Each structure stands twice: as C-alpha cells, then as structure tokens.
Amino acid sequence: MVWEYLKEPRKRGGLLLAMGLIIATAAGVGFRRMHQPEPIVAGPGVTTERMLSHYVSSLAGTPADTPVFILEGKQPGATMLILGGVHPQEVAGLMAAVLMVENAEVQQGRLIVIPQSNRSGFTYTEPLEGFPHEFTIDTPHGPRWFRVGMRLTNPVHQWPDPDLYIHPQTGEPMVGWEARNLNRAFPGDANGRYTHRLNAAIIELIREENVDMVFDMHEAYPEYPVINMLVAHENAFEVATIATWGLEARGIAMDLQPSPKLLRGLSHREVGDHTTALAVLGETANAAMGRFRGRTSSELVVGGRDRNYERAAGLGRLFVPFTEEGHPLISRAARHLATIEELINGFNEINPERQIIVSNVPEYEQLLQEGFGPFLRAVPQG
C-alpha cells in the first residue's frame, strides 16, 4: 500500500517535501542554538561588567557585542587586558579567561578580561569538517558547557568576502576570508565592517582604560612551528623574556619570538604599534585543529589525545612532543594562566612603582591534578 502511494509522483513529492521541511526545521533550530553563548559566572573579584559596545557604540545590539569583565583592586596600579576567543576554535584561551573571571581577585591594579573576543565566531563551525559545536566539563555543581567556534567571524554576520583582503592601514594583501579574521584586522575601523569595528572597540578600550599590557591567548595545530611560544612586540620583549624565564623555572617549556614587522593586522604587532600597551600573544597545541587529526569530537577538544598525532610525532613531523597523554585542554588552559602570572611578575619587576597584584588564580600544578571542575562556579538558574 505504501509502495502504491509512493508510485504516485504528486503524493511522493508531498511526502518528500514534508520530510524536507522537518529536516530544515531541525537543522535550523540547531543552527540557531549555536547563537546562544555559554554562561560565564562573574566571580567575587569582578567589580564591573559591561559590553564592548561601551567603547564603540556602533557594536551595540549586534552579534559582535561581547561581555567585558573588569577586576579592580583597592590599591591603584597598572592595567592588564586578557583576550580569549579572538579565534573561537582555540578554546584554551576561552577557558583560561573564564577561569580568571570566575576565580581571580585583584588587590592592586586592574585586570580586564574579554573571554569571547569574537563572539560571532562562536556561533558556527566550518562545513564539512565535522567539528563539535560544544563540549562539557564536569564540575561539583553539575556539567558546564562551552562553545567550540571557528577562527573567523560567522559569514552570516559579515558577507561577502573580497577576493583579496587588503589590510586597510598598511596595504598588505591577504586571502579574502582574512577580512573576517579578528587577528588580521587590528587596529580596525569604528565605521568599517563588522570585524573591523570589533578591532576598533578593543583598541579604544586599551586607550580609554590606559591598558599597560595585553595578553592575547591562542592555540595552533601541533604541526605549526609557532607553538608553546610567546610572540612579543618589541615594546614587550623585556617583560616576555622575564615571563619565559619564569615559566622555564617552573618546568613549563615556552619559547619566545619577536613579532614580525611585516606581518600586519595581528594583535602583537598592531596593539604595540598603535597604543602604548605592551603586546604579547601566546600559543598552545590543539590537536583538534590540525589536518592529521582523527575523529573530531568533543573528546578530542577536551582530551587532546590523538593516535595520528602520536604517529606524526614519531615521524618527526611536529614542533611539539606528542605522547599518548596528548595535550589536554586543562594543560593548555593552565599554560595560559601560568603565562599570565609570569607576565604580571615580569611587569612588576620592571615597574615596581605601579604593580598588578592578583590572588586566587588557579595554580598550574593544581589544575593538572584537579581539573577544571573545582574552579568553575555554579550557573545561577533562571
């Protein structure tokens, strides 16, 4: 009987169309759900919470607007800006920023933290790559979920890409999609396209809040040469050198590279050139981003273990050691947090008259032993 029904073209067409509408509705709901940002709970150290549109009003009400958390000490001192999620696929930066917001307390000076710098990039994943949309961390209060995004601004928010992207301030040509890359568009333009307005707001924040030092947290695939490395503008080389010494003394291997002067639009270059802030960028190794990776799952994002990468390491194809322990998210986020601590130590050593003093930052070893759970707060219901 069903067969007879399907043999009739009009009836078959109606059935297929109903199926198509069901599939489109289910997929549409899934895509829309990705626009819901993960909850971030302001810890006791957060003194002010505002949106980035406070600095460039044209961002207000757009998907680019993103929360800014300010942790201010009672004693005056210097100000450090911590950027996570400039590339939303590089989730260790997001997690390190979340740990700072939910735990750190400032006694002297100020910390300004933007966990989801390119919030639009958290709202999609690249087609045909099989990326998970989110991952979950177990905490004593129950599971907390976090978004896995993509490197660029969502094309739903900024489209079309030019064939060739010309960095506006320097004329450096790049491939067209880099027009949606927040870390190729500094210093930005308050009246420009979506991504450039976001860049301009971050630069305006740095100027308006008199930020002294910026740390931009990234990740890269294990076959990339710039990994477990700090990249520092020449104005920040002294502080970054002291930070790498401090990290090495703690058994955390970290290299240092000067910011190339001809590579434009990146935070470590343009923030240093266009503001008075010391600009440093850090990279950790994320196996979920590389071309050698196996099944791309939330387990890979969180666990950081991949047999293909173990084999690639054995063949000498990688720039970091890769054993069966892999590079778990907790160790990558802990590395970023330890770098923040050491950058602050370096800054304080050079500027003893206006220090930044922070407590309650989860310790590197403590994070490796206990995981994220004890350091993530309960999300208020309702």
Add this chain to the structure above:
Amino acid sequence: MILDLSLLYVYRILALIVAGMMIWAVVRRTDWREQVFALIVFVPFMLRALGVK
C-alpha cells in the same frame, strides 16, 4: 556596510527563489530521482534564505 547588507539580502532573496524552485521541482517532477535531488538542494537553500546558515 550598506553595500554589504544589500548584497547579503540579495543573496538571501536568490536563495529563497532557488528554494521555491526546488519546492516546485519536488511537487511537479515525475522522476523520483529528480524529486530527491531537488529536496537535497531545498534544505540548505531554505536555511540560507532564512539567514541561519
């Protein structure tokens, strides 16, 4: 910005037209393969027309 937005909306209107044509093909074509292929095209173009993908 206005040019970008105009292009985006032109794209969405074109996607809506394609999705509409696919509905017509699913309902009116007599070969089941053509109907299924039209359905496969319909889903992503409908999502693009709605601006969620």
